[in-house]
Amino acid sequence: MSAQVKFTLDETQIPKYWYNIAADLPTPPAVLHPATQQPVGPSDLESLFPMELILQEVSTEREIEIPEPVRDIFRLWRPSPLIRARRLEQALDTPAKIYFKYEGVSPAGSHKPNSAIPQAWFNKQAGIKKLTTETGAGQWGSSLAFAGSLFGIDVTVYQVRCSYDQKPYRRALMETYGAKCISSPSTQTESGRAALAANPDSPGSLGIAISEAVEIAVKNPDVKYALGSVLNHVLLHQTIIGQEAIKQFELTGDDPDVIIACAGGGSNFAGLAFPFLGLTLRGGRRRRVIAVEPAACPTLTRGKYAYDYGDTAHLTPLVKMHTLGSTFVPPGFHAGGLRYHGMSGQVSQAYELGLIEARAYQQLACFEAGVQFARAEGIVPAPESTHAVRCAIDEALRCKAEGKAETICFNLSGHGHFDMGAYINYFSGKLVDQDYDAAELASSLAELPQVAAE
């Protein structure tokens, strides 16, 4: 058995194409206009996105070329390493082999620049000089701020209030890259003012922050909007993770039996899983693929598969997805990037087709896994990523109980260096498991839009 720990590729092996799972999945339910409930066409999305990104959103081509200038920037941190967690395996005394793809090596500390760079680049090509966006964990906001600084684009980020308060250094990072960061809900937009009128102490949510950023783009013709997850083109950009991992597994001599990633809107999960699922869909071997979500925001495991809005103020198109209802505000737990009411349409579709599994965990069990991982492997995971770590550890312990030497691969989507406040709360016993409010969930599901197409 090879004792190698890190499996790396050189810069020439950065993928040249993004993998588009739409080519291998059945035709998905149409995306509908929020006012007319008719299928949206490319022109309906033009106030928000440049045409190249809209065309990616609706494309069914299996491979979409990555522009050379984008690949050139990726060289700053890609290909990211695939690492065998041998010390964690030993600590768990498991016969399982545990690998993780480490996306925390990017400048912002997570997978998010994989989409921020191409989104900023396609906007730049379309002559756009101003972008708005939302951020939950602060990772996406930092990534778009970084991308904006490379292309001379002004970036304004609406950061979910509880995350803004928990992580002042994320804001400082965005400002270092030259972006403006505003706590959401804010008084600067109609949707923000409406959310504050409904609840002056609102912790904010990704749904509200998206409404604020979209509203600014819709009202200002020189401003476009960028989303850090959920949409097809964002998932597409993240597929370089899984494509690299497939090549790296060829170096290991192993082949993953179980693939795991946390899922907020679904982008790092899809990034790792979709290229492997594509192999299966085109006749290859079947693997278990697990999306992990917080028990306090259980979109896949408790949500409905229904048409819903992507934001609280109902400015975005209607997408058929797993949803807790667009008015649902999850409790302010620490994995801010997982506090989203919906799930990407493509990930939801894969779940409905039985191609993937889903699992929900409470935050204490996740932090416990994050600490165990840090003590064995040295990397402190982002609170979002601890969900994947928890699941990988549980799968490795299952292998131990069953005496099976399976190969597990999880996505370590980011490091937690800006999240040490959460770890401080965990160590001091201040962190508690949080349940969503069942009555609030019932009422937000009852308010799902009635859609004739369903």
Ligand SMILES: Cc1ncc(COP(=O)(O)O)c(C=O)c1O
């Ligand atoms: C480190 C990290 N992992 C995961 C996520 C969840 O997002 P997604 O499901 O789009 O990967 C986020 C979102 O902010 C994040 O910052």
